[in-house]
Amino acid sequence: MSKTAGRPLRADAERSVRAILEAAERVLAEHPGASMEQIAEAAGVTRTTVHRRFANRQALVDALAAEAASKLSEAIEDGHPDTAPPLVALHRATANVLRVKAAWGFALGPGAAQSERAARTHEEIAHRCTELLGRLQAEGVIAPDAELEWVRRVFYALIGEALHGENATGRDLAAGPDALATRIVDTLLHGAGPRTS
Template structure:
């Protein structure tokens, strides 16, 4: 959380860091070039407090990206991808991911992609996604010769489209469960006509 990994923070310091990260997400989502001073003001702390927790702006962005990646991993874990029926897990994880991505748009976007800590978490998320898709393939819902890494990439692209809409105009639909159903249906069945009977 702070830039001294491994050393636990006191409760007040932890609250301060959380307030700074929440403010950073809000401010940077609207103004990506915002200064540390603007973030401090939005967090209700002094600029000195922000600098005490984060050596520089990049350290703050790295921490923000790592925090958002953890939230994303928790959202997926809440879908129980290893133990729930695979289609149930996929739907639930998808709806949860949509919620997190909508709340952490800056931290999960291109501007925060350089964080090594976040990158490791995203690699683990991708691995777990492919494993879940493997469980779905084993049930015969995905073709046995499907390239699961490609399926994962298409899945991610559908989530991106659902969140950003045409030209980044915002969510296609505000309800994550409705969007999740649409994404999963498109991923698994495409857009061709359904077999009758």
């Protein structure tokens, strides 16, 4: 739950914050230099309401980064990385991450600044990802001598390229997150070499 000055927000204030953050994502994705007033207008609230919730533009951007990181963490957990069969968990988590990253392109984009809270969440996500890759390694899906931190970085790079690469707006994205997740996981685990079976 969002908090202001350490206190939980009321339901109407929570809705207001959510509307502001969602509007900020939309507006900043199109115009990264947009003002608080433009964000307020897109959210359907007054500039005073935005300033009541966020002291300044940086506070708003920091909250946006933290919210997006939280959504990303939820997407990974929704893949059940501890309990689902590891390949199933990897595919689900990848498809979920693609959905979240597509919806929160500004806050999770390559050039987005991270708040301290968002940075901590991203560290936790990296740890969870490495744990899941460790499960795959234990099952023999990933080579026993593969360095899992490197594998994680390659995995992240594949997701980033799928969403932000030169051809990211082509047929791969049009096929949907599940099909793209299959392609990413297949590339991660098998590379571009010929299949032996």
